[in-house]
Amino acid sequence: xxxxxxxxxxxxxxxxxxxxxxxxxxxxxxxxxxxxxxxxxxxxxxxxxxxxxxxxxxxxxxxxxxxxxxxxxxxxxxxxxxxxxxxxxxxxxxxxxxxxxxxxxxxxxxxxxxxxxxxxxxxxxxxxxxxxxxxxxxxxxxxxxxxxxxxxxxxxxxxxxxxxxxxxxxxxx
Numbered sequence: 634x635x636x637x638x639x640x641x642x643x644x645x646x647x648x649x650x651x652x653x654x655x656x657x658x659x660x661x662x663x664x665x666x667x668x669x670x671x672x673x674x675x676x677x678x679x680x681x682x683x684x685x686x687x688x689x690x691x692x693x694x695x696x697x698x699x700x701x702x703x704x705x706x707x708x709x710x711x712x713x714x715x716x717x718x719x720x721x722x723x724x725x726x727x728x729x730x731x732x733x734x735x736x737x738x739x740x741x742x743x744x745x746x747x748x749x750x751x752x753x754x755x756x757x758x759x760x761x762x763x764x765x766x767x768x769x770x771x772x773x774x775x776x777x778x779x780x781x782x783x784x785x786x787x788x789x790x791x792x793x794x795x796x797x798x799x800x801x802x803x804x805x806x
Contacts, residue, residue, distance in 0.1 A: 667720070674724045682725040686733050689721045697745040704752035711746065711758050714738065728769055732781055735766045739788055748796040756798045763792070763804050770806060782806060 637645075646654065662669040678685040696714050701707045718738055722731040742748075742759050750756075766785055770778055785806070793801040 670720075671724050679725075682727050682730045683733065685721070685725060686730045689718070689734065690737050693717060694741070697741045700745045702747055704747060704750045704755050707746060708752060708754045708758065711742070711755070715758065715762065728772055729777055732766060732769050732773065735762050735769070736781065736784055736788060738762055739766070739792070743788075743791055743795050751798070759792075759796065759799070763788075767804055767806065 646657075649657070658672060662672045674685065678688075693714055696710060700710055715738065718734045722734050725731070739759065739762050742762070746755065746759075770782055770785060773781065789801040789804055792799045
């Protein structure tokens with residue numbers, strides 16, 4: 634089966650009436666949980682993405698609080714949290730929400746994860762999220778860059794003090 638280009642799908646959707654579009658959306662939502670979550674976000678939460686980010690944070694905070702001290706299992710749990718954060722950030726399509734979630738993740742990583750561990754995958758999770766923040770910051774509006782860069786600098790200082798494998802000079806803006 635051939636998958637049509639997005640532009641062709643857009644043209645075809647424009648030719649349908651609202652009842653047919655409703656049926657198409659419901660069929661999409663029925664077959665995959667991610668589609669249903671995205672549709673729920675677009676219908677109910679899209680007008681306030683930062684509020685949505687706060688809801689995501691409150692849901693995932695419990696995962697951080699129940700984080701296992703074993704390096705292997707905590708790494709698996711942290712990967713799950715990162716996967717969920719990434720998914721919800723994609724739903725919003727906003728770099729501001731994405732950086733908000735990433736900064737929140739890194740802050741909670743420092744608070745709840747075993748930062749003295751020499752488990753390489755655990756170290757990599759933190760480093761990759763910090764790299765993502767470093768890449769996204771320059772893409773934001775100037776005012777937001779200023780606000781988030783000060784938070785980022787504080788995070789760098791805290792990470793440098795608390796995490797023995799971390800070198801803040803690698804992540805400077």
